Amino acid sequence: MRTEATLRIMNRAHKEMTALPRQEQGAVYEFMNRFRANHRDPVLHVRAAGADSDLLAARVDGAYRALLLPVGECDYLLVAVKHRDQVADTLTRQAFRVNRVSGGIEVIDLAQAAQTSAPRSPRRPLFGAYTDEQLLGLGIAELLLPQVRTLSSEEELTELVGRAPQLTADVLVALAAGNSYAEVYAQITEPVAAEEPVDPDDFATAVNSPATQVFSDDEALQAVLVKDFAQWQVFLHPTQRKLAEKPTTGPTRVGGGPGTGKTIVALHRVAHLVKQLPPGKDKPILLTTFNRNLAADLRTRLVALGGQELTARVDIVNIDKLAGRVVSEAKVGTGRRIVDDNRVPDLWQTFLLEVGEKGWDADFLYAEWTQVILGQVLNSRSDYFRARRPNRGRSLTRGERDQVWQLTEQFTNWLDGQGMWTWRQVAERAARLEMDRAARAVAAAEESSGSLLRHRYRHVVVDEAQDLSAAHWKMLRAMVPTTGDDMFLAGDTHQRIYDNHVTLGSLGINIRGRSSRLTLSYRTTRQILAAALEIMSGEVYDDLNGGEENLAGYRSLLRGEQPVFRAAATWNQELDLIFEQVKGWGSPADGSVAICVPTRELAAAVAARLQQDGVPVTEIGPDGPKGAGGVHIGTMHRFKGLEYQRMIIAGVSHDLIPRGMIDRYETVDPKRYQRERQRDRSLLFVAATRARDELAVFWHGTPSPFLTARLTQQRLSEDPAARLGLDRQAL
Numbered sequence: 001m002r003t004e005a006t007l008r009i010m011n012r013a014h015k016e017m018t019a020l021p022r023q024e025q026g027a028v029y030e031f032m033n034r035f036r037a038n039h040r041d042p043v044l045h046v047r048a049a050g051a052d053s054d055l056l057a058a059r060v061d062g063a064y065r066a067l068l069l070p071v072g073e074c075d076y077l078l079v080a081v082k083h084r085d086q087v088a089d090t091l092t093r094q095a096f097r098v099n100r101v102s103g104g105i106e107v108i109d110l111a112q113a114a115q116t117s118a119p120r121s122p123r124r125p126l127f128g129a130y131t132d133e134q135l136l137g138l139g140i141a142e143l144l145l146p147q148v149r150t151l152s153s154e155e156e157l158t159e160l161v162g163r164a165p166q167l168t169a170d171v172l173v174a175l176a177a178g179n180s181y182a183e184v185y186a187q188i189t190e191p192v193a194a195e196e197p198v199d200p201d202d203f204a205t206a207v208n209s210p211a212t213q214v215f216s217d218d219e220a221l222q223a224v225l226v227k228d229f230a231q232w233q234v235f236l237h238p239t240q241r242k243l244a245e246k247p248t249t250g251p252t253r254v255g256g257g258p259g260t261g262k263t264i265v266a267l268h269r270v271a272h273l274v275k276q277l278p279p280g281k282d283k284p285i286l287l288t289t290f291n292r293n294l295a296a297d298l299r300t301r302l303v304a305l306g307g308q309e310l311t312a313r314v315d316i317v318n319i320d321k322l323a324g325r326v327v328s329e330a331k332v333g334t335g336r337r338i339v340d341d342n343r344v345p346d347l348w349q350t351f352l353l354e355v356g357e358k359g360w361d362a363d364f365l366y367a368e369w370t371q372v373i374l375g376q377v378l379n380s381r382s383d384y385f386r387a388r389r390p391n392r393g394r395s396l397t398r399g400e401r402d403q404v405w406q407l408t409e410q411f412t413n414w415l416d417g418q419g420m421w422t423w424r425q426v427a428e429r430a431a432r433l434e435m436d437r438a439a440r441a442v443a444a445a446e447e448s449s450g451s452l453l454r455h456r457y458r459h460v461v462v463d464e465a466q467d468l469s470a471a472h473w474k475m476l477r478a479m480v481p482t483t484g485d486d487m488f489l490a491g492d493t494h495q496r497i498y499d500n501h502v503t504l505g506s507l508g509i510n511i512r513g514r515s516s517r518l519t520l521s522y523r524t525t526r527q528i529l530a531a532a533l534e535i536m537s538g539e540v541y542d543d544l545n546g547g548e549e550n551l552a553g554y555r556s557l558l559r560g561e562q563p564v565f566r567a568a569a570t571w572n573q574e575l576d577l578i579f580e581q582v583k584g585w586g587s588p589a590d591g592s593v594a595i596c597v598p599t600r601e602l603a604a605a606v607a608a609r610l611q612q613d614g615v616p617v618t619e620i621g622p623d624g625p626k627g628a629g630g631v632h633i634g635t636m637h638r639f640k641g642l643e644y645q646r647m648i649i650a651g652v653s654h655d656l657i658p659r660g661m662i663d664r665y666e667t668v669d670p671k672r673y674q675r676e677r678q679r680d681r682s683l684l685f686v687a688a689t690r691a692r693d694e695l696a697v698f699w700h701g702t703p704s705p706f707l708t709a710r711l712t713q714q715r716l717s718e719d720p721a722a723r724l725g726l727d728r729q730a731l
């Protein structure tokens with residue numbers, strides 16, 4: 001008779017376990033080990049938990065019991081870890097059911113269901129407009145339906161949502177927020193709906209459904225039992241899990257507002273891809289992003305997720321470094337110094353002065369060179385004559401294009417003569433080298449020449465995809481063969497803070513039909529989210545593929561304080577406000593508070609002021625915070641991908657956000673003006689959405705035009721959904 005068993009942990013059970021004292025946690029691990037080895041071991045006292053329940057109870061130690069749901073022969077789901085005094089109560093309160101829409105196993109709080117005999121208030125029921133069939137069709141748990149019917153106030157809804165299964169909670173909140181049935185179905189239900197018809201009695205199938213919130217499967221559990229438990233802190237929402245694990249037929253994109261778990265999904269995608277690899281020592285998976293500090297952060301998070309074994313198969317590198325590697329491998333540009341891209345407009349200026357060229361503006365040539373010529377990897381003058389110049393404002397005649405082409409050639413020679421080139425040039429060169437390599441690899445394979453030349457990677461996963469340039473995409477496209485699971489991109493164009501606009505389809509990356517969006521924020525409270533969305537009002541964003549993107553359905557179940565918006569007369573007074581706010585938060589030195597400002601000078605001034613008053617500070621540099629403790633201070637670009645419990649955004653004044661220098665484009669190059677303005681708006685949006693619990697926004701003099709009157713006068717009424725928030729603790 002088989003004694004070994006497989007064991008998975010439901011996320012609720014995991015939460016209960018982590019809340020136990022350390023010693024008891026140890027007892028649970030020991031129990032799990034023992035149970036997996038021999039689930040018939042008499043020491044475990046496995047028995048039916050109650051007369052009316054399918055559950056089994058097993059002994060963890062003198063005080064605690066594990067409740068197990070058999071989901072197959074020798075296959076179990078750990079659904080709860082309870083003190084023995086609470087076992088009977090748990091059995092009367094909780095039922096485990098398979099959701100007919102999602103196919104996932106859900107925990108239903110029967111105590112709630114039992115309270116439904118009489119309507120609790122004579123007011124109009126909240127969901128009276130929908131039939132039972134419609135509500136069930138959206139995925140509401142059947143056992144909770146009678147209670148859903150009686151809900152007539154926000155308080156009642158909040159109470160139910162706090163304990164209902166996730167899909168039920170999501171659907172109810174979205175309907176109550178005024179979304180239509182069709183919208184809720186499309187945004188919430190459909191992404192988690194089972195592909196096959198659901199058999200509600202088939203627990204064996206249900207336990208494998210992505211909708212079952214299983215914290216870890218048996219294999220992962222074994223890893224956990226021998227390694228660090230902390231690495232499994234986040235369990236995926238069914239929508240996230242599906243995206244991370246579903247095989248794809250080609251390039252796939254995951255979008256969604258800040259904090260919706262795009263990075264988490266990208267990391268789990270990598271872990272999933274690693275699992276499918278044949279054994280080996282190579283690194284056939286590339287995980288890349290724009291910034292150096294974010295690449296470092298991805299590495300840390302991936303190690304936390306799966307340890308060194310996982311990262312050993314993954315090349316984690318920021319995109320420019322990757323391009324740099326490709327060119328140095330080919331011995332191109334050896335000895336040349338790479339100059340920072342933000343120095344290049346000045347270099348153009350110097351060059352034009354030196355050659356005495358007065359007919360062209362340095363800024364215009366810089367943008368044309370970087371965005372059109374290098375950006376699209378244009379090889380020749382004739383390619384440039386034919387090139388589309390989207391977003392470039394004024395059109396150019398053939399003669400003008402000829403002049404531009406000649407000037408850029410002269411400029412690159414001039415740079416070369418000084419032993420310099422730019423990151424844009426490196427990216428363009430790397431793209432060309434990789435495209436050549438890919439062509440040779442394909443030809444060799446077709447001729448069965450036995451050549452060992454292959455594409456560099458088997459899978460590419462990109463985070464912060466919105467910031468990559470066309471040349472970067474061309475390089476990446478050439479690095480993987482065109483097959484299923486080739487490219488997985490996570491990003492949000494609302495957070496684009498570098499001036500890179502692309503249409504992926506035109507770069508050989510066809511994401512049409514393979515694009516999804518996450519909508520539930522795990523980071524930010526509803527109050528902060530409402531303010532952040534207000535900052536974005538009126539702006540139109542693209543979907544990386546020529547279409548438009550929006551944040552419809554973007555929501556949070558977390559509730560917190562209203563963000564604070566405060567004016568100061570002068571910068572010095574604003575510094576006082578900053579100090580007072582930090583003090584008001586208890587001047588925590590644990591890295592939970594951050595201050596974000598538009599310029600380096602302002603950052604230095606804030607740091608000096610806080611230090612003068614004895615508050616320890618940590619600068620956020622290009623590689624991330626230079627230490628863990630202190631109050632973190634940095635310019636807006638540095639905050640991408642980070643998150644803090646409390647944030648101050650200071651210097652949100654006219655002429656600082658957006659930068660006053662962009663005004664000069666307003667009449668001469670309106671398209672550029674609009675792009676630069678959008679970029680600065682995105683910077684503010686990114687900064688505001690780094691805050692988890694509290695946000696304070698300050699300015700001196702006239703506020704930034706992105707702060708609407710509703711914000712500056714603190715009249716921001718939350719949308720109906722916002723009023724249905726839950727406390728963080730309730731999650």
Ligand SMILES: Nc1ncnc2c1ncn2[C@@H]1O[C@H](COP(=O)(O)OP(=O)(O)OP(=O)(O)O)[C@@H](O)[C@H]1O
Binds near residue numbers: 235256261495522689
């Ligand atoms: N399923 C989940 N359960 C609990 N926490 C989650 C879940 N998914 C994401 N989170 C948490 O939400 C936060 C944001 O996640 P993540 O960084 O992946 O979001 P993102 O969409 O990449 O954000 P941004 O676009 O702002 O960089 C993190 O703290 C993450 O741990």
